[in-house]
Amino acid sequence: MALIQNPFDHDLPSADTPRVHVQLDGKWEEVPRGLNVIEVARRFGKLIPHYCYHPKLSIAGNCRMCLFEMGTPKLGPERKPILDGEGRPELQWMPRPQIACATTAFEGLGIRTGSPLVESCQKGVMEFLLANHPLDCPICDQAGECKLQEHAFDYGKGRSRFGEEKVRKPKRVDIGPRILLDDERCILCTRCIRFAREIADDDCLGITERGGYNRLSIYPDKRFTSNYSLNTADICPVGALTTKDFRFRMRVWFLKETESICVDCATGCNVTIGSREGFVHRLTPRVNEAVNSHWMCDQGRLGFHPIHSKHRVLEPARRAETGLFPGEWPFVLRQVAESLRKQNPSSLALLVSARLTNEELFLVQRLRDLLRGESEIFTEVVPRKGVADGLLRSDDLNPNSQGARILGIGADGEKLPELRKGIEEGKIRALFCLHEDAVGAGVPEEMLERLSLLVWQGILADKTCEKAHWVLPGASFAEKSGSMVNRAGRVQRLQRAIPTPGRAKEDVWILQGLILALGGEDLGQGGPDVFSKMAAATPAFQGLTWAGLGDQGAPLPA
Amino acid sequence: MAEIGTAKGPAAEHRIILRYADEPDYTTDIDCYLRHGGYEQLRKALSMEPAAIVAEVKASGLRGRGGAGFPTGTKWGFIDHAKNQKPVYLLCNADESEPGTFKDRQIIYKDPHQLLEGMIISSYANRAHLAYIYIRGEMVRGAQILERALAEARAKNFLGENILGSGYDLDMFVFRGAGAYICGEETGLIESLEGKRAYPRIKPPYFPAVLGLYLCPTIVNNVETLCNVKHIVEMGGAAYAKIGTPNNTGTRIWCVSGDVRRPGYFEYDGGAITMGELLYDVCGGIRDGNRLKAVIPGGSSAKVLRAGETYRIRRKNSQGTMEEVEMKLEDLPLDFDTIAASGSMSGSGGIIVMDHTRDMVECLNNLSAFYAHESCGQCTPCREGALWMHKILDRMAEGEGRPEDPQLLLDLAEQIAGRTICAFGEACSWPVESFVAKFREEFEAKAAKEHERLQPAC
Ligand SMILES: Cc1cc2nc3c(=O)[nH]c(=O)nc-3n(C[C@H](O)[C@H](O)[C@H](O)COP(=O)(O)O)c2cc1C
Ligand code: SF4
Ligand code: SF4
Ligand code: SF4
């Protein structure tokens, strides 16, 4: 069950649904009773082309692209099906095509997906859809992932008989803070309307005008402000709805796709990172029925931009009187390790982010063990509280609080006030911030000046970075591989999509370097390597393997 | 000037529904209705079991007068009252927007209580406690008349709680339509009544009798259909079934418009009069001594019939066996089955007559303009096709036809019919299909005249 309740799950009948036999293009197959015919075909590798059907939305039946030829069992004298030589019912075929999206499997249903009648229907619908379409593919963001293009290629006639003036409709309609509408491209499938109504609970879209002048509109004086508005750009089969963020940025066929997860909250929506030449251009939700189903929130989707900020820290550096001086990694790591070792463990504190991966947290744990000696080292994470929206967004904005808990890093931020007190009282004299800003976490800036050692590891320069004695540039979520545990206890993988910029390094590499410099053991070079060591050493992860997590993740072993 | 109104032709009208409508001193108030025996059938009906009324309607053979001619008793039988837990609604389809049809408004404007009585009986028979009259938005006066009639009926306890002491409760409201033809399609009507855009619903699963208004079982019937129920209760289903011919029982109101001397509406027993008799004897023949060219027999969506055509009609003869007879257009008896056998339909009873002066391209363009404007635009073939066909026809009518136009029109019509959500798909493509097929030479001639308009006049 996804963490969001879908109003419909046409593709997921419950496991105990009785099975029935349907004839699909001449072959008898067994499927759950009541399964949508588009899904029946999909299960056997056949595509019934469609536009308006979406497995998670109500059935509209308006595009007519999914017309198929439907057969029903021929009935004999006692209203019993007549059986053929093999004991299968003989079928009679309805003269009228039916829509697959509104037909569900029953015993003896016949489905023809490619008969001459079906092909003629598909050609007809394609011709109609293209008649008034602007055909501005060269300047349309959807080109390359457009269902109209794809189906025109696969099912269309290849030429148009339309010799009239096309209907003109509004273009570049600003319907919301993050989304734009091109009415001429809209094929009026109403997917977006149904999404806004049924899932985003922001019923603000509708159709106005009559007949061929129909157009998608937003209610007067309303804006599509939902935090889920951008999902409509994903489900829009054409380029009618585009995100302001990605519009005109990159042709989609140039994008490298990397399967990863969103790190903007503890839900961990599965995403595809679209990147090119070291630059992330967009995130799109990736289907995971145990997490986000087909969706993600706008905040999470757009949250990646800071990774390309000009405030990215790009070089390892040491602070001298006159400012930061870049250094070479081996030297810097050795120096930092040395400085850390010199500290009395009871005066050392680690401020760790619950946005780190399990692997990074595991290395922090190991590093702490190496440094600790007799006394405990103060370790805490910085909590981030948001508001759960009842859909996907969690009230925990750290993506890996669960992982931190499992690996014994911090206490959900409860001890955070002690950090300030410790520094104030002079008990804490050294601080290592990992992807966290001590100032943001409540330590006044001038207090940081009292520290004899301040090490900062992160990606974006912040107040702590400005005071740090050592600066270690780390990696953003898109630049590393690793795992996190979401709020439902699902272990999921991040995958590296782009290289780290400048001389920044993956955090696993940095932490590993410190551990080695302190004489610790080699725990592997990348996320996947470390994962197996971590899984072996951590009871809560026992039995999990990196490969076994796959692209859908796995629940924590019970 | 053609005189509009009733005509007493050789085959005299048999007015049941319109019996009093045009009497000089007949008024729309309830007292007048009561003086003419009004609400007596309601009393009778309330003393019967609802199921018994349904049985009478089944026995009467009554078929829907809204266009499709669906047997009313069968429709009512779709609701399984033993199983049903939800409220049942009865809706009167008074949207009457099919071009060429103007019968329902005669009833509403002249004899509203007859409709109310028919509806109350039908509601009782279907165990509905709430009924609506969905009236075409443009019929403002009609809505006012119905509102007054409802108030009068309520005051006399023909409506409301415990009607006439029977224990049966019913309330009824008038709902004014939203000014679109598609609001007459029954599921579009239901959506509109629910306050939404009148987008017809997909069937399956949204058959009104199962998932109708607010997804409850709902009966939708035409005005004329519901009025007939009153008379079925009065005379009994078996006696009613004797009117007209088998399967075409009762009377029908034919609305004749177009190029005849005396257009109007006429009520005849099913099959009692032929097309020729109606046009020549009743309506005084073609205007200005012109010749008949074509007839659309059942509202603008019906396929056109061309003068001079002959049809091979299969029908049951008096011995009950099937026979095939050849008939001219003028000989077609006006009923559901014969008109259907001629390849068209008697639909809503709107007979549109065109004489030899009519340009068929212009005529079809006129119809296609209507359909392009009235398509709800929900499903692809109808939304795009209706407008496209109109653009082609408009261009042809303007003298800019192209040789490929006639075939293209036929192809487009074929790509629409049978592939849409509602029967509007057929409604907009059948005229095109039949006009182009039957008057191909006229369309070919227009098609050849490319850019005629742009040539210099000399
Ligand atoms: C496009 C379209 C328009 C229609 N308009 C009307 C109408 O205006 N009045 C009407 O009674 N039926 C109309 N119908 C037929 C109704 O859908 C429905 O069949 C009828 O109201 C049922 O009543 P009946 O069984 O009494 O005929 C229309 C159907 C279609 C497809
Ligand atoms: S904007 Fe896109 S999703 Fe919305 S109706 Fe148009 S084509 Fe469908
Ligand atoms: S709900 Fe959370 S995990 Fe999902 S997209 Fe939004 S911020 Fe990311
Ligand atoms: S056939 Fe036409 S009128 Fe009917 S639902 Fe489709 S678009 Fe609307």
Ligand code: FES
């Ligand atoms: S997918 Fe079935 S009609 Fe659109």
